[in-house]
Amino acid sequence: MNPRPRPPSGKPLGFPTPPSAVLPPRGRATGRVLVVGGSEEYAGAPYLAGIAALRAGAESVVVMAPEQVAWAINALSPDLMTRKLPGRWLSRAHERAIRRMMKTADILLVGNGAGVLPGTAALMRSLMLSPLPKVVDADALKVLRGNAVRNAILTPNAGEWALLEKNNDIEKLLAAKNVIVRKGPATAILSGTRTFIVRANEGLQKAGTGDVLAGMIAGFLAAGLSPLAAAKKACETGNTVADILTKKKRGYHFLASDLAGELVSFSSGKSGKGAA
Template sequence: VALAGLAALRASCDLVTIYAPDKVAWAINKYTPDLMTHKIKASFTVKLAKEMVKNIEKFDAVLVGNGITRKADKFCGYFVRKSTKLKVVDADGLKSLGFRDFNNSIVTPHAKELEMMLVNSKKEFLLPKLRASNTKEKAEILQGNLRYFLQNNNVLLLKGPTDIIISRNKIAFNRTGNQGMTKGGTGDVLAGLAVGFLAKTGDLFKSAAAAAFVNGFVGDLLLKQKKGYTFIASDIIEDLEKIQGMEKKFKRAKKRAEKKAAASKPVKKKVAKKKVVKKKASKKKSSKRKK
């Protein structure tokens, strides 16, 4: 959860507060001075969820699920259903929920968590189709069969070799990233980036797509720097300071690609149109004789 908080700060959040059990919160305080903590005395129960739904109104966006464990299923269920705040739901926060439980959320499952959510939603009939589909087909199947979820102002960010980002009327694919990003903690960094961008922009789809791209892009940079898969999640946090430089590079690359695409298009020769000039017959005035 500390990795997620630090990633949110790197995504330009001004303040990040982590609500955690007393011992965990003190450990986070010792780990880094950059994160504020709210120390929870009670366990993660429905009663606590009711209190937190009221308490989070002062925040722009909320992340729930990272490191919370399956013991907090009822807490997560109540909180996700009742809170209308912009939020990111990740990890153990997803495993007991179905797609009808969400509102105003970026939901970030990997393949196994997606299967659990489909079973919880009584949509397990989709599993054989999804397993036999390529990335594009998978995105179309999910968009077509999760209409209620998507129309309720939610975005699905399905993590994988190619990340799939789906909203009600958009689909995007992110191909940045590498095999080294299957390590523990990289998903927490992704969730932290998503909630950080969401707090800044308020745009669910753009925040999810940007988080997937940036997380994978930094992972690719580290793969080159370390010359292998020896990097860890905290290395991604450290290198996220390069986001500004990456943004400029990305814009330049986009412009070059647009110019290249424009240059490769066949130029249509303009055929000069011949003007046809019609001569009007001159009317001869009949001369009137005077009598």
């Protein structure tokens, strides 16, 4: 058999430069995100969060939601896996199935579009006690009581922040190594005794953009960033993408789905992994 002809450089012909030679490293390959949310009224929230998590670096995303919500998500995206739970709302009856799935997940994202019915609230409070790294968003923030959450990134808007302050001790939440992303015209990221202020594009006040932010944070966590680094990078990335969309649309006319669709997957990098 004749040997493969070689160019003067000595490299075999016919083999283009592999992608790994020109692209940044992907980071660890075990970033599995579990999204628990959705209800009869809010099917879009867990979809937006799940897509954002994938684009931010998660290797896979499973959404556990009431069955009609899960079917709707399947119709919206072939990239998201779903587990269909019986009924129209989440409840404690679903906890055993959810905890089984949590054993295969690296990151938990809870609250998006879940609603605050008593059974749903009880389920979310129980799930938030898990030691799994987690993002607590939307309706899960509304029902959080007594500082009973650790190893979490909390992402309240102004109304959710008011409830968080009323029902919990913010200093104790921060002392428990949680990070809080207080969304607003100037977003504040709280970690321990430190506060970081991040500019927020005005278009990010639209409904659904918070679900995209929560998904990005979960995705960056899954890619290996520390909680603080993931929160910072998600806020900065969201602003950058919103600025791009503002120019494209000639104003703040973009939707949360536009934001999720415009996201690109950024390398997590090594520098953020050790950030406290």
